[in-house]
Amino acid sequence: MSFYLLGAIFLGWSLGTNDAANVFGTAVATRSVKYRMAVILTAIFVILGAIINGRPGINTLDSITPQNLLSAFVVSISAGIVVIVMSFLKLPVSTSQAVIGGILGVGFVNHNIEWHRLIKVGVCWVSTPIGAAIISFLLYFIFRPLINKITNPIKRNNILKIGLVIAGSYGAYALGANNVANVIGVFVGEGNGMLNPLTATIIGGSAIAFGTLTYSKKVMYTVGKNLVVLDSFTAFIAVLAEAITVYIYALIGVPVSTSQAIVGAVLGIGILKGIRTIRKKTLRNILLGWMATPVIAAIVSFGIFKIIKFVKPY
16 A cells, blocks of 8 residues: 555645645745745645545545556556646646546546546536636725725735735645545545545645645746736735635535636736736646646556556456
8 A cells, every 4th residue: 555655645746846836826926925935834734724624525536536556546646747747847737637637547448437427527627717717806806995995005015915825825725625635535445455534634735735845936936927917916816716716616525726726816817907917828838738637647547557457467
């Protein structure tokens, strides 16, 4: 079991390198929060979110995953490879899509894909960025009048910095609660050697935290700086909208993409500020990454699993 868990730890690390950008990228890019503080807060709250609220998503993913350690290992490794490549390319991607792509690749080999269970996840993929954009609209119009009442610029700036720390910490909590299922959900079950939910959330949350602490800076700037130019106020709105969106799905029990949530929220701000503020090249690259992620993960997991079965049939 310990060998197979290396796949989950690798995936958790790669998720942390990519998805830390989604909770503090806008704050770091606007120089409202220092990078070191951002990654430390993210690591702490990711673990808390995973342990306290991570089980519903794990239960959902567990229901569509083959109860087999080798299959789980292949899914984790395949998804992790895709996510870390995207992190190297400075692109925020959906770890949820990478994991589902990995599950599909293994499922094609084993001929046991449960398509009806994937519909719920697929619908949530589409609704995540749209929902985040709508929430960012609403939050903008709720908080804008309140911020405008603060005439002292120093006081306003300090309040927004505190707000960004709170919103980012909440976003990190939501990240752990929702995405720990992507990391470790395939290893949870009643089969031989599978993990119980509590142990799984501790391992998964810690792996994500480690990725956040070691290799998350590049993607932070893609999300926070290169898509739409934000100020402290709009950065706060974007992070809070992302956090609310992801936490709602954590409660529902569907692992969704924090990348899609933050990009949807940032785009919502971009539309409010004027469509010309959106950097279309960066948006195009992000969208291409989203579309390619599940396909590439499925191909990688299919190939790895085929090779393993050829070398050592079982």
